[in-house]
Amino acid sequence: MPDITSTYVDSLAPNAAAVKNGQNLVRKNSFTELSRTDSGDLLFGLCAGSGKLPYACSVDFMVPEKPVFRCTCPSRQFPCKHALGLLYAYAEGKDFAMKEVPGEIAAKREKAEKREENKAKQEESRVEDKPKKVNKSALRKKMQAQLEGLDQLEKLALGVVRGGLGAVDARRIKELKGYVKELGNYYLPGAQNELRRLLIVLGEEPRNEEGYSYAMEQLTVIHALIRKGRARLHARLEDPELALDAESTIEEWLGHAWQLSELKSFGRIKDHAELIQLAFHSYNDLAREEFVDEGYWLDLGSEVVHRTVSYRPYKAAKLMREEDSFFEVAQIPALYVYPGDMNTRVRYEEMTSRPSGAEDYQKIRKAAIRTYAVAVKQVRQQLKTPLGDKRPVLLLHAARIGVTEGGQFTATDEAGQTIVLEDIYSLAEGTVHLLPFLPAEALSDCTLLAMFHHNPDTSRLSAQPLTVFKGDEAYRLLY
Template structure:
């Protein structure tokens, strides 16, 4: 099982604590019995626990894309630390004795195979897999109309709150006003518009900030523009859908998501937003807190090696349930999803997959990334500006740029990125980013600062009052140097 690497096991862990606990079990030799089946597809063993009886755990890779994990412990986290420890022991090269598959696991395998056969028979009776996959699901029109009516009512409430804020003037907003608006904004949670509600909460958080007033008001005006557009376009879209419930959903922009629609994988498949035989390499990763949504967010930036598209993965972990949701982490292998689902979006569409195989990244992969980089900064900047003109679009898109060299301006203490034609682009740490990355550039090897490729995040620099780009990573022919972590 060449795909079973330490980074693969890291990706299975729900969070950093589970990862650490699993590694500690393997390091402390907590497994008196380590076994594997003759074909190597099943790993199983016993792990010392707090009681007299050890915990019996196993990892079944009879289907590598969808392994099955089992453990006798009572942990609500899954995979638990015992399963992770078993896998870490294997990746660390600890000795696994060969033994026949235990009868209970063999019986469970047999039952699983029968269930799979029944599913195939059911699919066959409903028609071919292709036609079944493309068949449109029936819409409950009455329920949809009721939901839309509630959403329209919620947009009316939002409009009143925004008008109330604007009429009183941003300069007159005090702590008492913000507290009152925050209480009123909670009502938006009753109208199925969580994205809109989060946008209004973000405005209130901006006005609460103790930063420079000019910066606060600039951000607040941008957020008010977003809210105004959401009210206008959202209302138009919902009214059209109420009049015609069979009207197709908007699969080109993020409007549906703003209005609270959670895309199901079956819907994405129905709208042909699924790709096969793709290969992905992660170029950057970060975790941050979204106070407006009340969630932790794990965000990865990936390149689709065949097309060169830059995609984003996001795992949302609500504060209250964070410990029960798997925490994403950096990935250094090339991932090959069985199916790649692409959400509606623009430059950096969100992606997701259910099953995937892993392989170590090779020099050819890094060279492939470099070959996809944009070599003309004016064209890249034009594309970015065209996107951010739309209030509903992502204001900080990510692009891959080829660069000739990085220069530092002593007068302004700025870093300048030069493209192969000599055109320049200012590098700066963007507002809202938790980690500063530009100060790390002088610490890199000289060979990494010339003739390479840089992944950058564009945004409006308030101090410079111009478009700037924050470096996220540098890609060389042999590695990805990550500046954000």
């Protein structure tokens, strides 16, 4: 059974409303009965509801990494507020009576065990290393369609450049939006997103030089997608096996959604990983037409900063689980690592948690880059890649964080080199204005998690602070 804390329960909730409703059940003493087994792997109870009979809810930790939630309520939310309330009651130290496993739950456990046994037998009967059958003829047709789509995208981009960015008025933007929809027929969601992102920048009012600079950067991304995507598709078509590229992000740019089984087959998996979240934020991606939940984590084993990304399309957002800040250490049996450079995306299916301690924060301090010249070199190398992440995040050691005579916040390393701290264009929420509210001692000999950005107008590299770490404290400026 995992260490059940409020943070752990929060991580199981599908959204913020479910957290609030579950906690309210405990505050209002809605549970008429709270029970647990002697082994501690099952929590169950009765909770008053709108009907005459209370709801019977339980949380089964027979497999600690995959808790099973059961409840007799009619809610389609999973887990429901009653199961969450049961866990919050346990986390808050409410009295749970020791009881035997109820008969109906014992029967369900037995059925679950049989299903797992049958599943294991089926897995054993399969021929290992047997490649998944792929309809190569259909795949070739799809890639030919993608090449046609890239040709269409190139014509559109060239038309915008030849006509001049200043000539792109509301009528032209509306016309180009029609072409965005057409790109969907060519299996190029990445191209759709980037063209839509360009139109969003060009549609902003009032227009200024900074906006045109970002529009040019976006055109550069589109040009790189066309060039690299076309080369990749031709190379893949020449390969008899039509093999995927598991080292770069080009497959994702071309619309491939990596399956966990594929990542595993390419060896992009790490067993028994421990991650601690460094920062978290959610934002509205207008180009993708999705809400994005993004977390930055430190792998305590490799001391590498990864990120988790969860997409919630507008139409399905209410039905999907919303991620949130996490303040403990996630213990993950199997960590899947996507192709990429800095801050590679990771994903997992199962996890337990433990409280973070002094040793974990020591590893955060150890992972910080102490010389800014090294950090800047890494960032510039990343930014040179046209299809690379334009918002790289690094852990830095700061000898001090202060303000210049001109009122500019800076971080300074031990050698006296400084990095300008300012809110960046691509991150909607500001954090620099929060620095003066931190304790003075937290702004010296500290660790700083910062997101870097290159301003095309000033050609200056700056960074936005996300979290400041001092000792065993984490001052999150963004979550």
